[in-house]
Amino acid sequence: xxxxxxxxxxxxxxxxxxxxxxxxxxxxxxxxxxxxxxxxxxxxxxxxxxxxxxxxxxxxxxxxxxxxxxxxxxxxxxxxxxxxxxxxxxxxxxxxxxxxxxxxxxxxxxxxxxxxxxxxxxxxxxxxxxxxxxxxxxxxxxxxxxxxxxxxxxxxxxxxxxxxxxxxxxxxxxxxxxxxxxxxxxxxxxxxxxxxxxxxxxxxxxxxxxxxxxxxxxxxxxxxxxxxxxxxxxxxxx
Amino acid sequence: xxxxxxxxxxxxxxxxxxxxxxxxxxxxxxxxxxxxxxxxxxxxxxxxxxxxxxxxxxxxxxxxxxxxxxxxxxxxxxxxxxxxxxxxxxxxxxxxxxxxxxxxxxxxxxxxxxxxxxxxxxxxxxxxxxxxxxxxxxxxxxxxxxxxxxxxxxxxxxxxxxxxxxxxxxxxxxxxxxxxxxxxxxxxxxxxxxxxxxxxxxxxxxxxxxxxxxxxxxxxxxxxxxxxxxxxxxxxxx
Numbered sequence: 097x098x099x100x101x102x103x104x105x106x107x108x109x110x111x112x113x114x115x116x117x118x119x120x121x122x123x124x125x126x127x128x129x130x131x132x133x134x135x136x137x138x139x140x141x142x143x144x145x146x147x148x149x150x151x152x153x154x155x156x157x158x159x160x161x162x163x164x165x166x167x168x169x170x171x172x173x174x175x176x177x178x179x180x181x182x183x184x185x186x187x188x189x190x191x192x193x194x195x196x197x198x199x200x201x202x203x204x205x206x207x208x209x210x211x212x213x214x215x216x217x218x219x220x221x222x223x224x225x226x227x228x229x230x231x232x233x234x235x236x237x238x239x240x241x242x243x244x245x246x247x248x249x250x251x252x253x254x255x256x257x258x259x260x261x262x263x264x265x266x267x268x269x270x271x272x273x274x275x276x277x278x279x280x281x282x283x284x285x286x287x288x289x290x291x292x293x294x295x296x297x298x299x300x301x302x303x304x305x306x307x308x309x310x311x312x313x314x315x316x317x318x319x320x321x322x323x324x325x326x327x328x329x330x331x332x333x334x
Numbered sequence: 335x336x337x338x339x340x341x342x343x344x345x346x347x348x349x350x351x352x353x354x355x356x357x358x359x360x361x362x363x364x365x366x367x368x369x370x371x372x373x374x375x376x377x378x379x380x381x382x383x384x385x386x387x388x389x390x391x392x393x394x395x396x397x398x399x400x401x402x403x404x405x406x407x408x409x410x411x412x413x414x415x416x417x418x419x420x421x422x423x424x425x426x427x428x429x430x431x432x433x434x435x436x437x438x439x440x441x442x443x444x445x446x447x448x449x450x451x452x453x454x455x456x457x458x459x460x461x462x463x464x465x466x467x468x469x470x471x472x473x474x475x476x477x478x479x480x481x482x483x484x485x486x487x488x489x490x491x492x493x494x495x496x497x498x499x500x501x502x503x504x505x506x507x508x509x510x511x512x513x514x515x516x517x518x519x520x521x522x523x524x525x526x527x528x529x530x531x532x533x534x535x536x537x538x539x540x541x542x543x544x545x546x547x548x549x550x551x552x553x554x555x556x557x558x559x560x561x562x563x564x565x566x567x568x569x570x571x572x
């Protein structure tokens with residue numbers, strides 16, 4: 097094997113390692129959301145506390161991925177698709193870390209809900225959260241799959257799915273307002289549940305971001321935000 | 335001038351351009367927050383709508399910065415501090431873009447609060463939001479200053495300031511719960527104000543993130559999260 101081939105092989109191996117860290121991080125945050133929602137459903141404070149503790153592992157993988165990225169860029173100086181791959185994985189890591197933060201927030205709200213001296217919340221109050229968590233979890237699962245297989249069509253499907261989650265979120269807020277008006281003593285629970293559905297909506301946003309990186313990675317085109325052509329340059333100076 | 339010197343100059347110029355985009359984006363999101371809070375205070379729906387529209391400009395700068403980053407990495411293949419600078423600016427851009435999203439959210443809540451048929455909210459209900467926005471805006475301003483001057487001490491100060499903002503946020507939530515219990519008809523306004531204080535808390539988090547990138551950039555050390563040494567490797571497999 098020539099020394100050039102050797103370097104290429106090593107680069108591929110390091111890129112595969114980075115990919116491995118990212119997918120492992122993805123699996124971990126999926127599990128964090130599942131556990132946080134399970135703790136909410138079963139009023140299991142111990143599991144909720146485990147989710148809070150385990151967020152450190154997500155953060156550790158985040159730091160590890162970033163170190164690998166710095167090394168890959170500095171030592172291998174990739175260009176083209178390899179460079180896009182590394183940058184997309186770097187952005188993905190940031191969103192996964194924040195999904196992990198949202199799972200931790202859900203677990204903390206769960207501790208508040210089930211740890212207080214208040215009577216447990218009416219299950220009806222939580223039903224929107226469970227419906228939204230099914231949607232958000234599916235988006236995250238599908239986008240990790242799209243990332244692993246570089247499947248642009250699936251990524252676009254995920255990005256579109258965010259519309260459904262957003263409308264569920266708005267409907268949940270309307271229902272939560274109605275509950276408060278019916279019985280203002282529920283207010284503590286309702287503020288916590290409001291933050292839980294907000295976290296689930298954010299998990300959808302982060303999954304959508306990752307979907308857009310997959311498209312960028314494969315197509316080399318930045319599809320975030322609106323198309324720059326439609327920007328009025330005058331607006332920049334306003 | 336030798337061709338090597340020429341390349342170095344061009345690199346410095348491109349890096350300065352990237353820095354310029356980032357600081358411009360920072361100034362723009364500062365202004366977006368100020369305008370959103372002004373619209374809330376003065377019940378000015380037109381200004382709130384302008385904030386929503388102008389978020390496109392923030393997104394445009396985000397895409398522009400990312401393109402510059404891809405070019406710098408691919409064409410100049412930087413290492414060491416230059417590489418850290420580019421990666422830190424890349425992360426900063428992501429946080430600034432999300433601060434912009436929070437400003438847009440505040441503007442949308444403002445439209446909801448002042449656009450509804452409900453009577454305007456009690457000014458007391460908004461006082462926490464204004465206090466928090468002063469803290470969050472100062473954090474953002476200081477961290478942009480720390481970034482522009484690569485001032486690590488100032489960056490660390492900003493990161494510490496986030497503790498104060500978080501405790502203001504918790505106090506605001508307690509007061510908002512009390513308001514609901516006093517008069518459940520306020521519930522629509524209160525949910526909107528809850529999301530506004532949440533957005534302000536997030537702006538603080540993003541400013542803290544940027545502070546940590548400034549430290550990484552100057553010191554070459556990743557200070558996010560806990561120290562990896564204190565992680566139990568067993569935890570990774572749980």
